[in-house]
Amino acid sequence: MDRFVYLTFDGLSRGAVFAAFALALVLIWRATRIVNFAQGAMAVATAYAGFSVSSATGSYWLGFAVAIVTGLALGAVTERVVMRFVDHSSHLNGVVVALGLVLVIQGGLGMIYGNEYRPAAAPFSRDAFTVGGVALLSRFDLFVFAAVGAVCVLLALLFTRTAVGLRMRAAAFAPDVARLLGVHVGGMLTLGWALAAGVGSLAGMLVLPTELGLHPNAMDVVFVSAFTAAVVGGLDSAPGSVAGGLVVGLIVSYVSGYLGATVAPIAVLVLLVVVLLGRPGGLFSRGKARTV
């Protein structure tokens, strides 16, 4: 039972990161109908920038801020310089370009930083508190929950309470109507990509200290889990992506704990296939609203 409790908390912590990463995928999917397969590579690139600054200055938090800001900028540049010029008549075009970006970014990082693992320090202790002999959460886990929770609340407020959020939603759902109402749709798309990449960078900074460290391919497996989380939640649903992230995090934790870490990626893929076969719109999707 102690083990189950520990694995549950561990799973929720992992799941929070997957949720943030899935949220980044959903933000772009809702705005452009593109699954940004480059999200993982982009997050790693910004994490390299962040940890470079951290090691140069000795300040984790300065590096953390640099990673997030670099993520925002990289997202905006990716939309403005690359994705805007992709022919959107087929969804496949955006996917192929995103996959191309993965190769370019990972290749570039390999050339600049090398292909060996580099340390990615955590800002807080990863030793779990124990209550009554049961290991629960570490300070770092609490930081992960707080950071992801804050991002979810801020994004929810942005989209539901502000004029910019209303413009962004209108631009995503009905670009032509939004244009007729004076919304600069291109600017909203750039902002959407920036926000998504910023959230992706945050997820990268939160997950890398728990993995083997910095490496150009460090987010590949995380991306699969986050993509599964987004599909489980329904690619159109932001709350669904958060719930999906927690579900995937728990599954990864239980499977790793009881069956072994090597089985976990297989379990994630099985979940992905089962959801795609049984409920392709995701468990929380409200896709029918779009077809009326």
Added chain:
Amino acid sequence: MLRVEKLTAGYGGIPVLEDIDLDVRAGSVVAVLGANGAGKTTLLRTLSGLLPLQKGRVLIDGQDMRGVRTEEMVRRGVAHVPEGRGVVTELTVDENLRLGGLWRKDRADARRALDEVYELFEPLARRRRFPGHQLSGGERQLLALGRALVGRPKLLLLDEPSLGLAPKITAQIMTLLADLRDRTGLTVLLVEQNVRSALAVADEAVVLALGRVVSRGTALDDDLRHAYLGF
């Protein structure tokens, strides 16, 4: 108010409209009539910049609109209510209406305009928090029209406002257009298939056929009715 000279426009380089001339004076309602495929919707989409001009000029208050982007048109007093699906169905009624005034600098007047629309269209006031996809077809049309009015436009481009509406509501909308014209000097370019409703309110009618203007005249011109509209 609106002057169109030798306008040619269409999709993918293939013209749908050719050599269209149009003169809409301020404070008038001009109906654009014609069969399916005549180019009525294409005309409105070109005027609001959703489709590029291939040839010709569009002047609004004497200013050439070439190069003016769609999102700027609303700031120049042009509101386009597109056919059928003008409502953002994922947003609530209130969000749709607020969207109509977000570009305005005069926030206080945008709020006043919003309240006026709720007074004008009572069914919308009762469904403020409803998402667009839960509205009936008629309510969606009211919402799209109301959202345009929140921007207090000078020129309203209306595409088939009677589509899917009960005759009584269509008549109410036409009366409202006439009232806005008389009271505020609003200029309306009204694309309609419901000829009787349109002619009841229009000061002038233009008939399109296969992308060309084939007739124009006052709304009650008998020749126009007989020749192109069959009654």
